[in-house]
Amino acid sequence: MAKNILILDDDADFNNLLTDIFTQADYKVTSERDPETAIEVFQKVHFDLVVTDQKMPGLTGEEFIREIKRFRKDIPVIMVSGYLDNDTIRNLIREGVGGVFLKPLNVFSLLKRTTALIEESETSQKRQALVGEAEGTIENLTYQHQLPFNFRSFPCKSPKSLEFAKKLYSLRNFKANLIIIGEQGTDFPSIVDDLRGFESSGDTVFLFVESPKLNAEGLNQLIDQSERDGAKRITLVFPHAQALRSEQKKLIFQLSKQEGPFVNVHTTIRYVFCLSDDIDALYDRGEIDDDIYMFMGTSEVKVPPLRDIRDDIPILAYALMVDEAKAKGVTPIPKFDTAAKVYLHERDWKENVLELKQLVNYSLSQADGEIMTRKQLEIAVENQSKLASSDGVEGFKLRMEEFRDEYTQAVHLLLGQDKVKTAQQLGVEPVFVEGVVRGFQQ
């Protein structure tokens, strides 16, 4: 988005020239010739930088700068003037003027300084925001999002997460089906927790149904148990809904119509489908068929990926850290220093909240003090990446080593408890199988 610049110069020709130069450099320019008017405009519009002359009727540039800095102390200012004595220049620098351009004017330097000042100001604002967040705003894990309902999935510092929270809340009373769309690594359980929290009455049960458990018997057991527990309404949540097998989809249809194995179900049931992409895109790619497409309906909400809600990340990371530390009894709970927060803010979170969670949990396990530094996070990322790269054969070997005895015992049982056959199958000495089996018998 174009940066916004206010130009103040009473000389119409020079004002026009500066306006032209900055407009040509893709800035959005507001030009004023009267300092008093410029102050009024400054109070109404957010500017990224101000360019002013010194010698003007009414207020001098120096006085004008003092006035606008009363409203925004951190506004970057450049002064362009024909002549300034050394005392004035010293005063201007003391007032926080970021650039003083005297004649001869160098357009290139002026534009370069403008870019640098705006960038410096933005970085400083981000750092200030991050430091501010470290100063206790999340100490008690209450996000300061000012929403009139509880919402824990995101701190909602970013417009997109705030919009998401509001939309999810507006859909809380969905009648039959709700689609939650989130990219790889979206923390669906946390979002469903929030959805559950929106319920004013406690008689709705939310049940996560993982694909392997989705069969008639399993569903009936879940529903029976909920009914026995007094549930008046059940919300079934299907993570990875696009991966459901056709017989599983058929079961969901039957359940919705209380047919087949579900003729005895009388409780109201709602369905939440968690998808990795827009339902139309999944349909176009053939990942969901006509029936499920029609069944899922149109009530949908899209979870913003972390890259779109960067201002949320450091706060969210700290909240996750506190949760994990409490669960594991870790004290003191380390706090991220500013550099660590900047790192969290800027990192490319391809695996979204689950990646952030993994990093936080791993870092916490390695923590050795009250402060979590950027270096510690970088090391944690590096170590995690090593672990990930050891996946495949090496990773499998490592995991198999962990469950070596159980695997040997299972093969032994499958082969009719024949130790020799087991040893041949596994390519080990019979004495090894003997030892493992004996261990299990003890």
Added chain:
Amino acid sequence: MSLFDKAAPISAQPALLTAIKFSPQYSAISVEGKDVDSIGLGVLLSTVERLSENCGESMALGKLNAFYSFSHGRSFTLEKHEDSIAFKHIADVSRWSDLGAGFPNYTQEDFPDIPTRQEITQFLNEESNVVCFGFRSLSSQDWEYHMKSLGEKAQRFQSAGMVAMQIHVLLKSSQYPHGRMCLRFDNGVQWIWSTHDDRHCMLFVDTEISQASLGTVIHCGESFVLS
């Protein structure tokens, strides 16, 4: 009293300070001169070129071919070629002919008299190759224009004048010569003379102009500076 710039004696030989050949995108191809900031100059020249093009566009004069300015004994020239742009900054310049580029070699002896503002207006009105002209004082901001045929050109003249003033302040604040400017376009030539107290005379003439007519134009412009 001389009608020509007296910062350099007429007998002096112009001395090259800087010469840069740029690509059309203003990357320096060759540089002559001491301590030359070719990047900064490239940005300045691209701005001068763009503003000049805007002037030409206002008056429907086509593409810019060259920009010349001189005052205080120095000249500033930008000439556009097919695949390059040539910039020169020259010292000890006292008359238009020192810039080369086909400017006539008039000396002060050719213009012994200095016409008044009223006479300047009359000369320019009578000169058939002058399409339109105008004057502007610092206090008025607007141009007092004189045209052979009025109509929509009046507004165009004001627009061109406004942009010309931007070029003037750009060169002035960059401490380059700005008192006399000549912009050559495909379909006409724009001249601007400025006084030390920021009064300006701007006129547009035909591309094909006789030496005598050009003499009248220059005579009027130089007289305006002294009036």
